[in-house]
Amino acid sequence: MKIQDSLNESLDLLKAGASVAECLARYPEESADLEPLLQAAVVLRQASAIPLRPQFRAEGRARVVGAMAALRSRQARAPTFGWAWRYAIAGTLIVFLSTMQVIRVSAQSLPGDVLYPVKRTVEQVQLTLTFSPTAKLELTNQLADKRVQELVAAANDRDLDDPKQREQFQKQAEKLVQSQASRVQEAASLADKSVAASERQAIAAQVQQDFERQAAKLWQAAERAPESAQPALRQAIEKATEGYQKALAAVATPEPRKDKVEGVLGAVRPQDRVVIILRDKEVPLTLTIPADSQITRNGAAVTVEALASGDLVKVAYDRDSLRAISIEARSPAQARGERVEFAGIVESQQNDRWVVSGRTVLVGPGTDLDVRGPVIGAQARVIAETRPDGSFLATKLTVRPAEEAKRPETPQRVQFTGTIDNIAPTRWLVSGREIVISQETTIKVDGVLKPGAQARVEAEQRPDGSLLAREIRVTGAKEADRDRGTDRDRDGDQDGDRGRNGGSDSVATPTPEPRGADGRATPVPARQDSRATPTTERGDNKPRPNPTVEPPENRPRPTPRQEDTKREKD
């Protein structure tokens, strides 16, 4: 056997846990030659065992998920070609191979190189030919990254005391700023294009990470660069920061997706600034009324308190957050004789007097009455004329058992951010809105879950108008976080680098956190790990919903403290 083979087999044994002596014993004739090599291998293996920061691993995982989401979005919008087309395109490509070779080589060029303009032109063409806003933002990100790398390379390599090179360097810094402006534009257009909330979050996280990486590189470059280059670099960093902040704001708070609805006000709750609108669909629409909503009644500007049940309304609203943008209401007296159409639940019926979702509907000789099954609790569709007293004279009344009523094919998705008013096992109240918690609800908690904390809710509107939560992300509760900050640092954050990800690192339970006499959080005995029930009570055995509670993806887990708690529990 060759010494190379013996060495390789011995190295595999070492890797499997054998000692040098054990390896040498297997090859006694070659032990003299093998020993120094194996000793070197041991040293090399020891020096190569560079550990990975756990936080970096988590960040990377989040990036992978974000990048995959962006890729899927790009693929979904990409055209597909048949084989004939592919051959045709391939043929065309061959013709341009020589050109492509130039382009390929130009990719490595730096400002001042002969091929650098080619590289920038290719990038511009890439940008022009990228249509999806998500992909465009991603490409802009990559190009901004390239500019930073070029800038850093220039700060290291160029003689910035030479006026010509310094001027070129300053131009480069300006281009970096331009690329940031482009990023802002893309982010803004992205927000307009109705990108899904989850994807927007992934993009925002990606933009944030890219910025942190680029800023770190720029600061490193600024530290190394000569005095003459400092102003240009610092300006680039400031402009880049500004651009990223604008981009993040644009991604996080997109323009509202407007929708309009006409119907009858079924209920008004001025104290919660909530209205329920009966419309021609089976599902009533529940809207909140922000302070800046424009409200008119009979042509005059009014406040929400002036609205009354039974008013006919035309409403413009944000279909994602279900916030009213403008409400145009008319009293029944003003709108007398007008035709209106709405749906609701039959609450009572006495002779010709029906009550449908709180509204009185009169059935007369001219009413086309179509009733199937029991009446009370059934779904009613009303076409009627308004009367001055607020009741409706039906021209057509269709009544169907609730189970037959047509369900919306796709439940309407709702998302909004509000303050948690109350937490109960199956229902939470967020900014006056009742949210139903089910087993499928995912609850993510940054900080402490308690009334007063901020919550971002993604929910489906159910046929009865209530909101079924799909995901609740609890944020805020800054005071509680500050209370626990010292403990957290002592327990888990030894690298001092956690602030980079927002610093939310404790896996909170959705139970209001009990505290001991010293004010410290006391571990909750049941379901201390990443899953917990949203109950405010403990110790009973009643079955209750079991929504999934997840820590944020970029959070290191488990922290040493949580492991300790688990061990104690075990």
Next chain:
Amino acid sequence: MWQWFLRTLGPFQRQAAGGRAEALSISEEELVRRAQQGDSSAMSEIYEANVEAVYRFIAFKVGDRREAEDLTHDVFLKVIESIGSFQWRDITLRAWVFRIAHNLIVDTLRRRSRRPTVALDDELPLPAPDDPAAEAELKVTMEQVTEAMSQLTDAQRQAVTLRFSADMSIEEVAQVMKKKPGAIKALQHSGLASLRRLLRGEGKE
């Protein structure tokens, strides 16, 4: 037709790869197929399975923690971009990932216009953070090894780094470096022999 031909040829090519066939586990093929279809969880698995080795490989080469982390991110972004074009022919997924990592390192170091291996920075986390004496000793060892590695030939250095930092088998190193396993064994032998001499202060032969 051409696609059908390649599909038919695939298994024979794998067989022809000999020992490499073992590395082509069915589950890994399935993982790649899912990742190619845009499955984030599959890509996360690929990431989890390789990130540590890729990071070690890069960190050992570039010697700077932050840069190693950035490059590791870049490797996986490149993997995501290119996974659609990955085909099971004469290379495993792991070897393919490391080929990407190697290319990125080469580009980076070329831009830096420095020697391929530089001194490890103070920030690089060490494997013995709780024992100051061991940490100091290990740091000296790492510096000596890094200095010695910089004096190997490019091929020796790459073979040894892939074998020890990335924990690759001879076959996988051969795939990354596009050489025969026998050639890698020879590089490994000569690389370790030089390293031994350099660490003993005897200089390179």
